[in-house]
Amino acid sequence: MDPTDTGADTDVRRRIPRTDAVLRDPRLLQAALRLGTARVKSAVHRAQQRAREGAVPPDAVADTAVSLLPRSAGGLRPVINATGVLLHTNLGRAPLSAAARQAVQEAAGPTDVELDLRTGVRARRGRTALAALRAAVPAAEAAHVVNNGAAALVLAATALAAGREIVVSRGEMVEIGDGFRLPDLLVSTGARLREVGTTNRTTAGDYAEAVGPDTAFVLKVHPSNFRITGFTRAATVGELAPLGVPVVVDIGSGLLAPHPLLPEEPDARTQLTAGAALVTASGDKLLGGPQCGLLLGRQTLITTLSRHPLARALRVDKLTLAALEATLTGPGTPTGEALTAAPEPLRRRAERLAAVLGADGIDARAVASEAAVGGGGAPGVTLPSAALSLPGRYAAPLRTGPVPVVGHLEAGRCLLDLRTVPAEDDDRLAGAVRAVGGR
Template sequence: MDTNALLRQLPKVDALLERDDIAALENTMPRALLVEAVREAIDATRADLLAGRGGDASVDAVAARAIEGAALKARRSLRRVINATGIVVHTNLGRSLLATEAIAAVDEVAAGYSTLEYDVDSGERGSRHTHVESLICRLTGAEAAMAVNNNAAAVVLAIAALSRGKQAIVSRGELVEIGGSFRVPDVMAESGAVMVDVGTTNKTHLRDYENAIRPETGLLLKVHTSNYRVVGFTEAVALAELVELGARHGVPVMEDQGSGVLVDLREFGLPHEPTVAEAVATGADVVTCSGDKLLGGPQAGIIAGRYHVIAALKKHPLARAFRLDKMTLAALEATLRLYLDPARAVAEIPTLAMLAATREQMAEKAAALAEALRSACGDAVAAELADDVSRAGGGALPMADIPTVVVAVTPRDVSVQVLEQRLRMGEPHVIARIADGRLMLDPRTLLDGEIEAVASALRRALEG
């Protein structure tokens, strides 16, 4: 059949919309998007025919194309994936998972009105800071606290309130860059401070800070290099030394801890990370950290410190721009409450539970995953257990090799690259990694019930 004849076969938009299989989609998506999908299917088929690429102009074929397009249009952009990478705080996959109690708290305040800025005792307007301040103070020993929408905002706010128009002294070895090419010097510039970097990349001494102090110095800033380490011939000034120096010269001291920790990670066999409580006890005037990394809560920036410093931050104009919404506050409060019982926090906060899981536990989980894969896929794959390492992720614990046991998958009839792509593009999306020519599935980051989902996804990926 010639091209013109095929073009004349193309169905009309109205005819496709009247088909039962397409009309039924109006119950699941806006009609405007459905009409758009139908028109695009017709246009795409027409373009294929005109370009000589072939194409089926029958009503059924174009309808199938429209249904496929409609499904893509109806699909949310932000959706669930299965993380089989073993990277616990995976920035690209949403960082920390919320505890069940945090999810319930979000659901409660999202579905109804709340005490966000209302004091039920007085019947008057309240402050949204009250929902987490006392918890942060109790967990860290700080005099006062507040939370903003992320740690970058916390740093900007603190520097702006303490050092706008003044000098802020920081070690050159601590001029970190975080994800998305955001750099400490840029953040300081936006805060209105005049950055004075002292020392060298690998060595900074106390005298470097002291020699740089001037009457116009407004802040001594220490940045914890949570996402990298400089090793070898190095030296850094301890926070306690900076606090003593700041006290002698009347200059406040701030520490940006980055990922942020409320418990001693050495209990889980991980390297020590400075906790907020340790920095507060050492005498830092203000400490900032993230809420959604090692802490295991929602995206937030936690600020703890001296009463007069936090009071100044609360009154700063940027505080309103950086404030948390009710759902984030609900999740953060619920997460912090779990920390009141450290054992419960480790058991119920997914980030801590994953980090604390032992190699032996991972070996058992990997064996169950391998068995599920073999059962679902038969001899289409070889699924073998292998020792490997998981990562904390989220710009934290860069030197920590967390022992794990993975399932190394070798497909029989497709390349491992094709298999990885099919898993990634499937529903649900399964995100894995390739190493040594095999597909690695790390059970550390698989949730309850996801083993069977991964097995089913692998079977579909092998089928193409």
């Protein structure tokens, strides 16, 4: 016997329940169905170890094990986006609509994604989602979907321009995020870039002088994450369409038609009507759908792209197709609702939350704020909003709490912007703040 052991220590260890006994707790039995037996057993072992160390009493092992379990089998945690950035890349950009979430749930099992149930033979993959995309942009003769916006541009360059030239303005050689640069992306496909114009001014004549027998297409890229003002000039699609080669336009943000609040943001319908042969865009930005890359344009080009071997490597899964179709055909998206939210209701929500939390002794104030589109869309556009202002010390514990809330710091205060928080989440937001205030 270890002479350092005491009778009390031995008694505690004897009172720690056996693993099989703890696992019979109804809460843990239910959790095993949701998370798997191995993960639940691991939580029980950790709880037993805490009891051995005296951190919890032996009769609290089951409760401790339950508290150690994650909400789901996946590692991603749902958060409340109170940053005021509608399309926050670090938070997954566009939140899916209720219709899209339901569509994903229904598509999780076996589906007719490539089967014609009437004839029993193979059918075109994602045909209903593609039909919905075509219906949303009638100016496009055909459509194709890949796994993100960069992939759409890579597929176009690989299928149409490998070994040939792409003519592009120096002012549109952008970096798209996380260190990925457009020139590097395009050159990786085997295409050669023919740069024209200058950083701030590129005319239709600059493109015309560069176009030749080896030109595969002219590329226009919307500089969606920055603005150049002052002495500037950019050729329009209408000016480039008569050059005799296809004009490919990367609009970036996924706006399918003009939006009154975003007059400078390019949209697919306008670019195609002006003469673009192909438009590429992201699905998880202003469209408000899942991450995917959209290709819209001439039937001949879309056919070439969709039959290229790379298209198989870039194709989307059935869950993305389901979410995309529901986004296009269902009711409004959370992104659309946040974009068009009126400032006055936001102010009233902030005042109500401040009053409720103030009654609990929390230093909460309703303040005016400015939200942004984000996600590489509508640079320079600000949206008048309202926020809940809290002491700066709230920021970190709110992020790491049971209901993570992500805001931003401004002048030493933690601001929770309500433009990006659905009204139905106000009570959850207040509860998260109370949990921090009560520490």
